[in-house]
Amino acid sequence: MGNALRFFYGSCQRQTAADEPQELGSHGVVTETAGFSALAQDLRLFHTNSRVPPGLSRYVNSSEKAQINWYSKLLKAWNEARTPPKQAEAAARLVIQTLQNIGKANLEGFLAFYGLPVPQTTEEDTDVTPPWAEGVQFELLTLPIDEWAIGDGDGFTAYVSTGEQMESNLIPQEVKNAVIRRHNARAAKDFKQAKLIKKEVIAAGYRFITLPNQKEILAHKYRIRLRGVDAPECKMPYGEEAKQALAKMIKGKCLQIHVYGVDKYGRTVGDVYCNGIFIQELLLRRGCAWHYKAFDARPEFAESEKKARADRRGLWALPNPEEPWVWKKKNPNPRETLQKNPSVYRM
Structure with a gap:
């Protein structure tokens, strides 16, 4: 049960064979993160072992040697950023600025691998996000x-x-319990029960x-x-x-x-x-x-x-x-x- 909770609430673990999706980033490890934090996770792993996510090659047309160079540049840029990215838009901007010379197809593929948006620029881009105003909770x-x-x-x-x-x-505790039950149901290939539990989670x-x-x-x-x-x-x-x-x-x-x-x-x-x-x-x-x-x-x-x-x-x-x-x-x-x-x- 503890493993099932970690599966959804931030720590890392490998999935069971019955629950394995077709493609995974970060060496088959699933993390409870959105795109920008998934990138941060992979950069931390790269800092440790100098390896790139194996699934990335399905999204880009480049050699592993080139990909290693990308992650080296990104790790340096991330660490040197005055304000490290805290949301997907900021992470996407850092990727685009750092990897602007790798070609449009590769850049779009890299962003798609992490589910990162392509930032749009408009005439109103001179606006900046202000500090929290009085009353913001x-x-x-x-x-x-x-x-x-x-x-x-x-x-x-x-x-x-x-x-x-x-x-x-x-x-809520009932949602945590439902997540555990769904994980166990999928591991047991009881997909009908997993679907019913999924409806419980949506209703909550x-x-x-x-x-x-x-x-x-x-x-x-x-x-x-x-x-x-x-x-x-x-x-x-x-x-x-x-x-x-x-x-x-x-x-x-x-x-x-x-x-x-x-x-x-x-x-x-x-x-x-x-x-x-x-x-x-x-x-x-x-x-x-x-x-x-x-x-x-x-x-x-x-x-x-x-x-x-x-x-x-x-x-x-x-x-x-x-x-x-x-x-x-x-x-x-x-x-x-x-x-x-x-x-x-x-x-």
């Missing part, structure tokens, strides 16, 4: 965001690896995610609400455009979220950053959302909305845009009403 570093997980222009679902120290400490707010290099991790689900902005509902004019705008900014990306708390619907409310870009600020600049002044009085938000209005960008090009909070009062969502006041629908 903690920080989330998410796994890449699925497009289907983006519900509208100001909310989405994110998953955070339980390899993160805070998440590891928060795992967790999910098993397989990275591109076939490493499986356990992740915690969060419903995210962007703080201080309110985008048009999908059924409103410009609602679908606002959703697609947010999707273009964050889909497939790892995010940094400064969390202020949880709202009455159980959503985690926070400031969202992607590759150093403040997402709420960008949405307001592009006219994809209103400044939600009732809950956030930041003057920079008011200024960004004012400029977008003046330029008639996004929703401000509409003849008479309606505030989302006004529209929602006229068109109440039964599900939200139930969440806010469960007694309303009790029989």
